[in-house]
Amino acid sequence: MTSMIAFLGCGEMNEAIMAGLLEAGTAPEDVVATVRRAERVPGLASRYPGVRFISSEEEPEGNRSACEGAAVVVLGVKPGDTVGLARAIGPSLRPDAVVVSVAAALPLAQLEAALPQGQPVIRSMPNTPLKLGRGVVSLSPGSTCSPAQLQQARAVFEGSGTVVEVPEEQIALVSAISGSGPAYAYYLAEAMAAAGEELGLDRELSELLAQETVAGAGLMLGEPGATATALRNAMTGPETITSRAIAVFDGRDVPGIIAEGARATVKRTAEITALLGETALD
Numbered sequence: 245m246t247s248m249i250a251f252l253g254c255g256e257m258n259e260a261i262m263a264g265l266l267e268a269g270t271a272p273e274d275v276v277a278t279v280r281r282a283e284r285v286p287g288l289a290s291r292y293p294g295v296r297f298i299s300s301e302e303e304p305e306g307n308r309s310a311c312e313g314a315a316v317v318v319l320g321v322k323p324g325d326t327v328g329l330a331r332a333i334g335p336s337l338r339p340d341a342v343v344v345s346v347a348a349a350l351p352l353a354q355l356e357a358a359l360p361q362g363q364p365v366i367r368s369m370p371n372t373p374l375k376l377g378r379g380v381v382s383l384s385p386g387s388t389c390s391p392a393q394l395q396q397a398r399a400v401f402e403g404s405g406t407v408v409e410v411p412e413e414q415i416a417l418v419s420a421i422s423g424s425g426p427a428y429a430y431y432l433a434e435a436m437a438a439a440g441e442e443l444g445l446d447r448e449l450s451e452l453l454a455q456e457t458v459a460g461a462g463l464m465l466g467e468p469g470a471t472a473t474a475l476r477n478a479m480t481g482p483e484t485i486t487s488r489a490i491a492v493f494d495g496r497d498v499p500g501i502i503a504e505g506a507r508a509t510v511k512r513t514a515e516i517t518a519l520l521g522e523t524a525l526d
């Protein structure tokens with residue numbers, strides 16, 4: 245039995261997972277990845293030497309051949325394309341191959357129904373910092389996934405981030421925090437850069453200060469034992485300069501606004517799940 249890992253779709257998310265896996269030491273010869281457009285292959289092949297890349301434009305059966313013999317198959321196409329892809333690859337899957345879906349909002353039940361009966365399936369919610377080895381991914385195994393198969397899927401992510409297991413009902417909540425979360429951090433950096441400019445700094449300098457500060461604070465948070473509260477408290481004692489900013493944020497209930505934003509993503513996930521359910525009935 246091989247330990248081949250197939251990434252079907254190699255866009256923003258699957259490329260990040262694959263890059264983290266390779267960075268963590270998996271042999272590129274054990275990895276195969278597919279894309280739709282042929283024009284993407286040369287760039288990917290030069291960034292990841294040794295990985296086999298197939299475009300479905302050039303090889304219409306490419307997704308199926310990528311799955312042949314693979315122990316883990318990661319579905320990284322858009323949520324609306326995932327069920328169709330699962331149906332197409334079914335006949336080529338090893339019966340014990342674990343199919344991991346990264347598709348936001350697509351329920352396990354729909355995925356299981358699209359695959360051969362009994363095929364082990366895991367629904368995941370990764371985030372893009374996996375690319376740099378600092379991602380977070382949640383895994384929710386389906387009913388036919390054995391502990392050993394779950395471990396195989398964990399191994400795909402463990403070198404590139406923190407792996408947590410949650411029941412499927414909590415995936416939208418995980419998505420609200422860690423799936424969408426990188427965008428919240430970038431938004432903060434954008435707002436800080438705009439504030440610097442408003443105070444009178446040059447735009448370029450202000451962007452540099454904001455970007456390096458958010459990136460550096462992220463590294464501080466990643467130190468063993470660090471917590472956001474302890475790090476912030478250390479800077480915001482009474483009468484400190486920084487405490488004045490936090491008082492303004494508290495006065496405008498910034499934590500409440502962030503919670504409202506997170507709730508809005510949960511609602512959007514439910515909307516997409518409903519739409520995907522309607523498509524599945526067609």
Ligand SMILES: NC(=O)c1ccc[n+]([C@@H]2O[C@H](COP(=O)([O-])OP(=O)(O)OC[C@H]3O[C@@H](n4cnc5c(N)ncnc54)[C@H](OP(=O)(O)O)[C@@H]3O)[C@@H](O)[C@H]2O)c1
Pocket residue numbers: 252253254255256257258278279280281282284300307320321322323325346347348349369370371372423
């Ligand atoms: N981006 C995130 O932060 C994030 C976070 C959590 C979950 N997700 C999930 O990740 C999945 C992918 O999102 P994304 O942002 O990575 O999208 P994306 O950048 O558009 O990537 C989609 C990939 O699928 C490929 N593709 C489409 N049809 C294909 C086919 N028939 N055969 C082979 N490859 C095909 C595309 O090929 P081309 O490269 O040729 O276009 C592309 O590489 C979604 O289900 C999303 O819900 C994303």
